[in-house]
Amino acid sequence: MNSKMITVFTPTYNRAHLLPRLFQTLKTQSVQDFEWIIVDDGSSDDTEAVIKQFQAEHMSFPIRFYRQKHGGKHRAINLAVKLAKGSYFFVVDSDDWLPDNAIALLVSWLKEIQGIPKLCGVAGQKALSDGKSVGHSFEHEGYVDASSLERKKLHIEGDKAEVFDVEVLKAHPFPEFDGEYFVTEAACWNAIAADGYKLRWHQEPIYYCEYLEDGLTKTGANDLSGHITNFQGYSYYIRQCLMVKSRLESYRDFVDFEKTCDAMKLTEAERANALHWSRIDYLLNKRVVMPLIHNIKRAIYISGKAKSLLTK
Numbered sequence: 001m002n003s004k005m006i007t008v009f010t011p012t013y014n015r016a017h018l019l020p021r022l023f024q025t026l027k028t029q030s031v032q033d034f035e036w037i038i039v040d041d042g043s044s045d046d047t048e049a050v051i052k053q054f055q056a057e058h059m060s061f062p063i064r065f066y067r068q069k070h071g072g073k074h075r076a077i078n079l080a081v082k083l084a085k086g087s088y089f090f091v092v093d094s095d096d097w098l099p100d101n102a103i104a105l106l107v108s109w110l111k112e113i114q115g116i117p118k119l120c121g122v123a124g125q126k127a128l129s130d131g132k133s134v135g136h137s138f139e140h141e142g143y144v145d146a147s148s149l150e151r152k153k154l155h156i157e158g159d160k161a162e163v164f165d166v167e168v169l170k171a172h173p174f175p176e177f178d179g180e181y182f183v184t185e186a187a188c189w190n191a192i193a194a195d196g197y198k199l200r201w202h203q204e205p206i207y208y209c210e211y212l213e214d215g216l217t218k219t220g221a222n223d224l225s226g227h228i229t230n231f232q233g234y235s236y237y238i239r240q241c242l243m244v245k246s247r248l249e250s251y252r253d254f255v256d257f258e259k260t261c262d263a264m265k266l267t268e269a270e271r272a273n274a275l276h277w278s279r280i281d282y283l284l285n286k287r288v289v290m291p292l293i294h295n296i297k298r299a300i301y302i303s304g305k306a307k308s309l310l311t312k
Contacts (some may be wrong), residue, residue, distance in 0.1 A: 004061075005107055006034040007086030007166065011076035013041040015094035016050045023054050025097040026061065031104040034090075035062040037080050042070030072181035074174035074188075074233075081169045088121060090163045095212050102206040106163055109143075113200055119145060120197040121164040124206035133205065134158045143202045147193035148186070149244060154201075161207035162199060168192060175236050182221045183233040187240060194244040227260040234260065235274040242275070251293045254285070 008026065012019065019038075026036060040047045051065045068079055081089060088110055092098065102124075109122040126134040135158010138144050146154055172191045174183050227234040234257075241253040261271045272282035 004033055004035045004086045006088050006090055007084040008034050008036045008090050008092055009080045010038045010092055010094050011041055011073045012038060012047055012094040014043045014045045016045045016047040018095050019050055022097050028100050029103045030100055031107055032060045033107055034103055035086055037064045039076040039080050040067045041076050074183040075176055078173045084166050087166060088163050089166050089169055096209040098207060105204060105206055118196050118198055119200060120168040122200045123160045123162040124202045124204050126159050126161050126207045126209050127205040129208060137203060143200050145198050145200050147198045148189040149193040156201055168197060177232040180230040180233050182226055182230045184222055184237055187237045190240055190244055228264055239275055247293050254290055
């Protein structure tokens with residue numbers, strides 16, 4: 001049996017100056033049923049010295065520090081999941097911090113889902129420093145049980161603070177590709193969802209975040225330049241989307257893939273190979289299926305606009 005309910009995990013890369021803020025908010029948690037694992041992704045600053053100062057304070061929660069050769073956040077997550085001693089796994093980035101009741105809320109929520117089949121964790125809202133929620137959420141009070149693949153239809157959009165069962169994460173590791181340093185977290189969350197697992201999504205904020213200029217969000221890791229630099233990982237994610245989503249839902253993913261391939265000047269054969277399709281299947285989807293989906297989506301949009309005008 002795990003000694004702590006939650007493993008709080010922080011991947012970090014040259015963020016020694018930011019870690020004290022997160023540490024202070026961990027120290028002030030009203031419930032301390034957690035451990036803190038930090039994986040340094042090959043930093044060149046004094047991250048290790050800063051963590052040793054934290055450890056010297058002899059906190060009521062264990063602090064464990066590991067270093068890895070620079071390989072990206074997804075590799076750091078894979079390592080930390082293997083090392084975790086908590087029952088659940090909560091990723092808290094180095095430039096972010098928690099309200100004092102975050103762990104208390106998580107422990108309460110997690111106790112509520114014990115024994116419910118296929119509920120593998122919980123999630124709360126992320127908020128900016130001014131208190132404004134990131135993205136959107138469902139419109140009623142309380143919670144909703146849904147998989148990551150059901151988020152869009154429930155209007156659960158934008159970054160959220162997810163907490164997953166450690167054993168489920170061990171069974172769904174991030175793929176790793178030589179020479180690449182980024183794989184979107186959605187690749188892991190979608191794989192979990194495709195196996196029938198759900199989270200219980202709550203409305204309360206449990207996480208404060210900043211989007212710094214050197215962070216993954218602002219550096220374009222999940223945009224065109226990042227897709228090109230990490231093309232194997234990006235292609236893996238697109239293949240996954242085309243398998244686990246309907247063609248209507250994966251239309252935008254295919255369009256983005258085509259834009260990336262255009263920027264890379266890839267041939268039709270190279271695009272088909274990246275998708276693990278035959279050239280015939282690729283051309284069928286590009287020239288027949290996706291144009292048809294485009295027309296269907298346009299018809300749905302026009303129909304929605306018409307209904308809106310008629311009800312005014």
